[in-house]
Amino acid sequence: MAEIDTRQRILDAAESLFTEHGFDATTLRQITGAAEVNLAAVNYHFGSKEELIREVFRRRLTWLNQQRLQELDRLEAEAGGAPLKPSRILEVFFGVALKMAADSKGGGRTFMRLLGRTYTKPSEFVRGFLAEEYAAVLARFKAALIKALPGVPQEEILWRFHFMMGAMSYAMSGTDALHIVAKHALDDGDAEALYARLMSFMLGGLRAPLPMLPAGSAKRPRIKKAA
Amino acid sequence: MAEIDTRQRILDAAESLFTEHGFDATTLRQITGAAEVNLAAVNYHFGSKEELIREVFRRRLTWLNQQRLQELDRLEAEAGGAPLKPSRILEVFFGVALKMAADSKGGGRTFMRLLGRTYTKPSEFVRGFLAEEYAAVLARFKAALIKALPGVPQEEILWRFHFMMGAMSYAMSGTDALHIVAKHALDDGDAEALYARLMSFMLGGLRAPLPMLPAGSAKRPRIKKAA
DNA sequence: GTATGATTCAAACAACTGTTTGAAACAGGT
DNA sequence: ACCTGTTTCAAACAGTTGTTTGAATCATAC
Numbered sequence A, B: 001m002a003e004i005d006t007r008q009r010i011l012d013a014a015e016s017l018f019t020e021h022g023f024d025a026t027t028l029r030q031i032t033g034a035a036e037v038n039l040a041a042v043n044y045h046f047g048s049k050e051e052l053i054r055e056v057f058r059r060r061l062t063w064l065n066q067q068r069l070q071e072l073d074r075l076e077a078e079a080g081g082a083p084l085k086p087s088r089i090l091e092v093f094f095g096v097a098l099k100m101a102a103d104s105k106g107g108g109r110t111f112m113r114l115l116g117r118t119y120t121k122p123s124e125f126v127r128g129f130l131a132e133e134y135a136a137v138l139a140r141f142k143a144a145l146i147k148a149l150p151g152v153p154q155e156e157i158l159w160r161f162h163f164m165m166g167a168m169s170y171a172m173s174g175t176d177a178l179h180i181v182a183k184h185a186l187d188d189g190d191a192e193a194l195y196a197r198l199m200s201f202m203l204g205g206l207r208a209p210l211p212m213l214p215a216g217s218a219k220r221p222r223i224k225k226a227a
Numbered sequence C: 001g002t003a004t005g006a007t008t009c010a011a012a013c014a015a016c017t018g019t020t021t022g023a024a025a026c027a028g029g030t
Numbered sequence D: 001a002c003c004t005g006t007t008t009c010a011a012a013c014a015g016t017t018g019t020t021t022g023a024a025t026c027a028t029a030c
Helices: A006-021 A028-035 A041-046 A049-079 A086-102 A108-120 A125-148 A154-173 A191-206 B006-021 B028-035 B040-046 B049-079 B086-102 B108-120 B125-148 B154-173 B191-206
Strands: none
Touching (some): A006 A108, A049 A086, A049 A108, A049 A125, A086 A125, A108 A125, A125 A154, A154 A191, B006 B049, B028 B040, B040 B049, B086 B108, B086 B154, B086 B191, B125 B154
16 A cells, blocks of 8 residues: 555544534545545545545444344343343343444444434435445344234334434434533543443333324225225 | 516525425526526526525514514513423424424425535535524523523523424424334325424433532532633 | 516526546455 | 566646626516
8 A cells, every 4th residue: 555544534524524524525535635645636535525435434334233133132142032121121222322423533434424314314325325234233122112012003113213213313413503412511521421321211111001093093094095 | 576486596596406305406407497587597697606595584483583583572571571481482483383394385395305405514615604593592592491490400491402402303303214103194294283292302301410510520620721 | 558576487507416536546366 | 587467646627616697587667
């Protein structure tokens, strides 16, 4: 290699700038400028900006989800067929993410902020990529949760899982657009306290009494395709 | 006016396109094309793209927050000084938003999706604008919640409010990037069921047992500026 | 009708975007 | 030394961006 780690330095700079300004607002010239490499290096090493974006996610997401699967495997092996405690399942799924977010030095924190922000605004081509990357993990965790909560309707479990994703994304995105919590509470990196707070909030939501659904919502009337 | 409602048609088209593709990815030519007005009309009526974005938010947000304040006023008047039930407070704050989101014909639904997506990714200049627009409302609702939950530490209440904002933003953004819930469950507009589900989840989270915070987090050690 | 101010329009502007190019610099093996 | 494949570099490319311009068109009042 002529210069060490050109790829890596591009990825690091891109990750950081994407987190700060978003994909569209970040130009290749900003990235290559911050990484102190030539402009053409991005297209040489990654082919295109889109592929660079995908790679920024891939290099961390693969490891993250493997970790989640591994810990779930361990948990289920220990239980030996018996249903798990819901709290244990969530601790694995969200705990791994928040552990990564606590790593401010290795760039994990930056990445989790980026990931949190991306969930809400999937830029067309990232959506498919994310769904694909998550498919296997989600299938396993959904199944585990459903098995762990036999009395609760599946649809309700999935919705609550959806809400939890929202709460975590927002918390991890690190932006408090409306200034709800104290100013420096977010960026001082006290990830452990955040983890404890978020987890008890989510568990409370998961265990909440089932909602009184408006009539006709529980089972949707099938008007079209009556046959 | 030469053509009726040029301003309005630009705002409608912009709102819809911003929701679909984001601010940066939406060009003025797309907007004016969809609105069937001349390209220069945006700069003539709004001055700049940034100001157009602000106006897209302003025209609905002002009404939304006024509505929230009004309903809180009514609630507090009825209570006559006594602390309110937390659930009532949340029903006002989030209920108004979700009622707006249920209005798919008047564009309220589109706007709330846009708002939900914007919370996580405040594009520099939108952040200040949003915070300013929300300041008065948040102050009132924070105070009401704190008064309604005298036993709970204020910091904890604010964090949980923060998490609720996340859950709602995500739910309202209408994107399920990871395909957690069933495909068509999001866009069929069954806002009432969503409201019921989300509200019981959030209330469960609010009432959850307080987290065990790691040592040294409850009261931050003051190292700098010891004097 | 004519004058006036507001609005619309087609065309152009300069600046910036991601990408490509071809030559230069580098590394390692023979 | 030479050759070979990889990587870097400055420069240019074609396309798109938000914005501006000056003339044309409209509505309204006199």
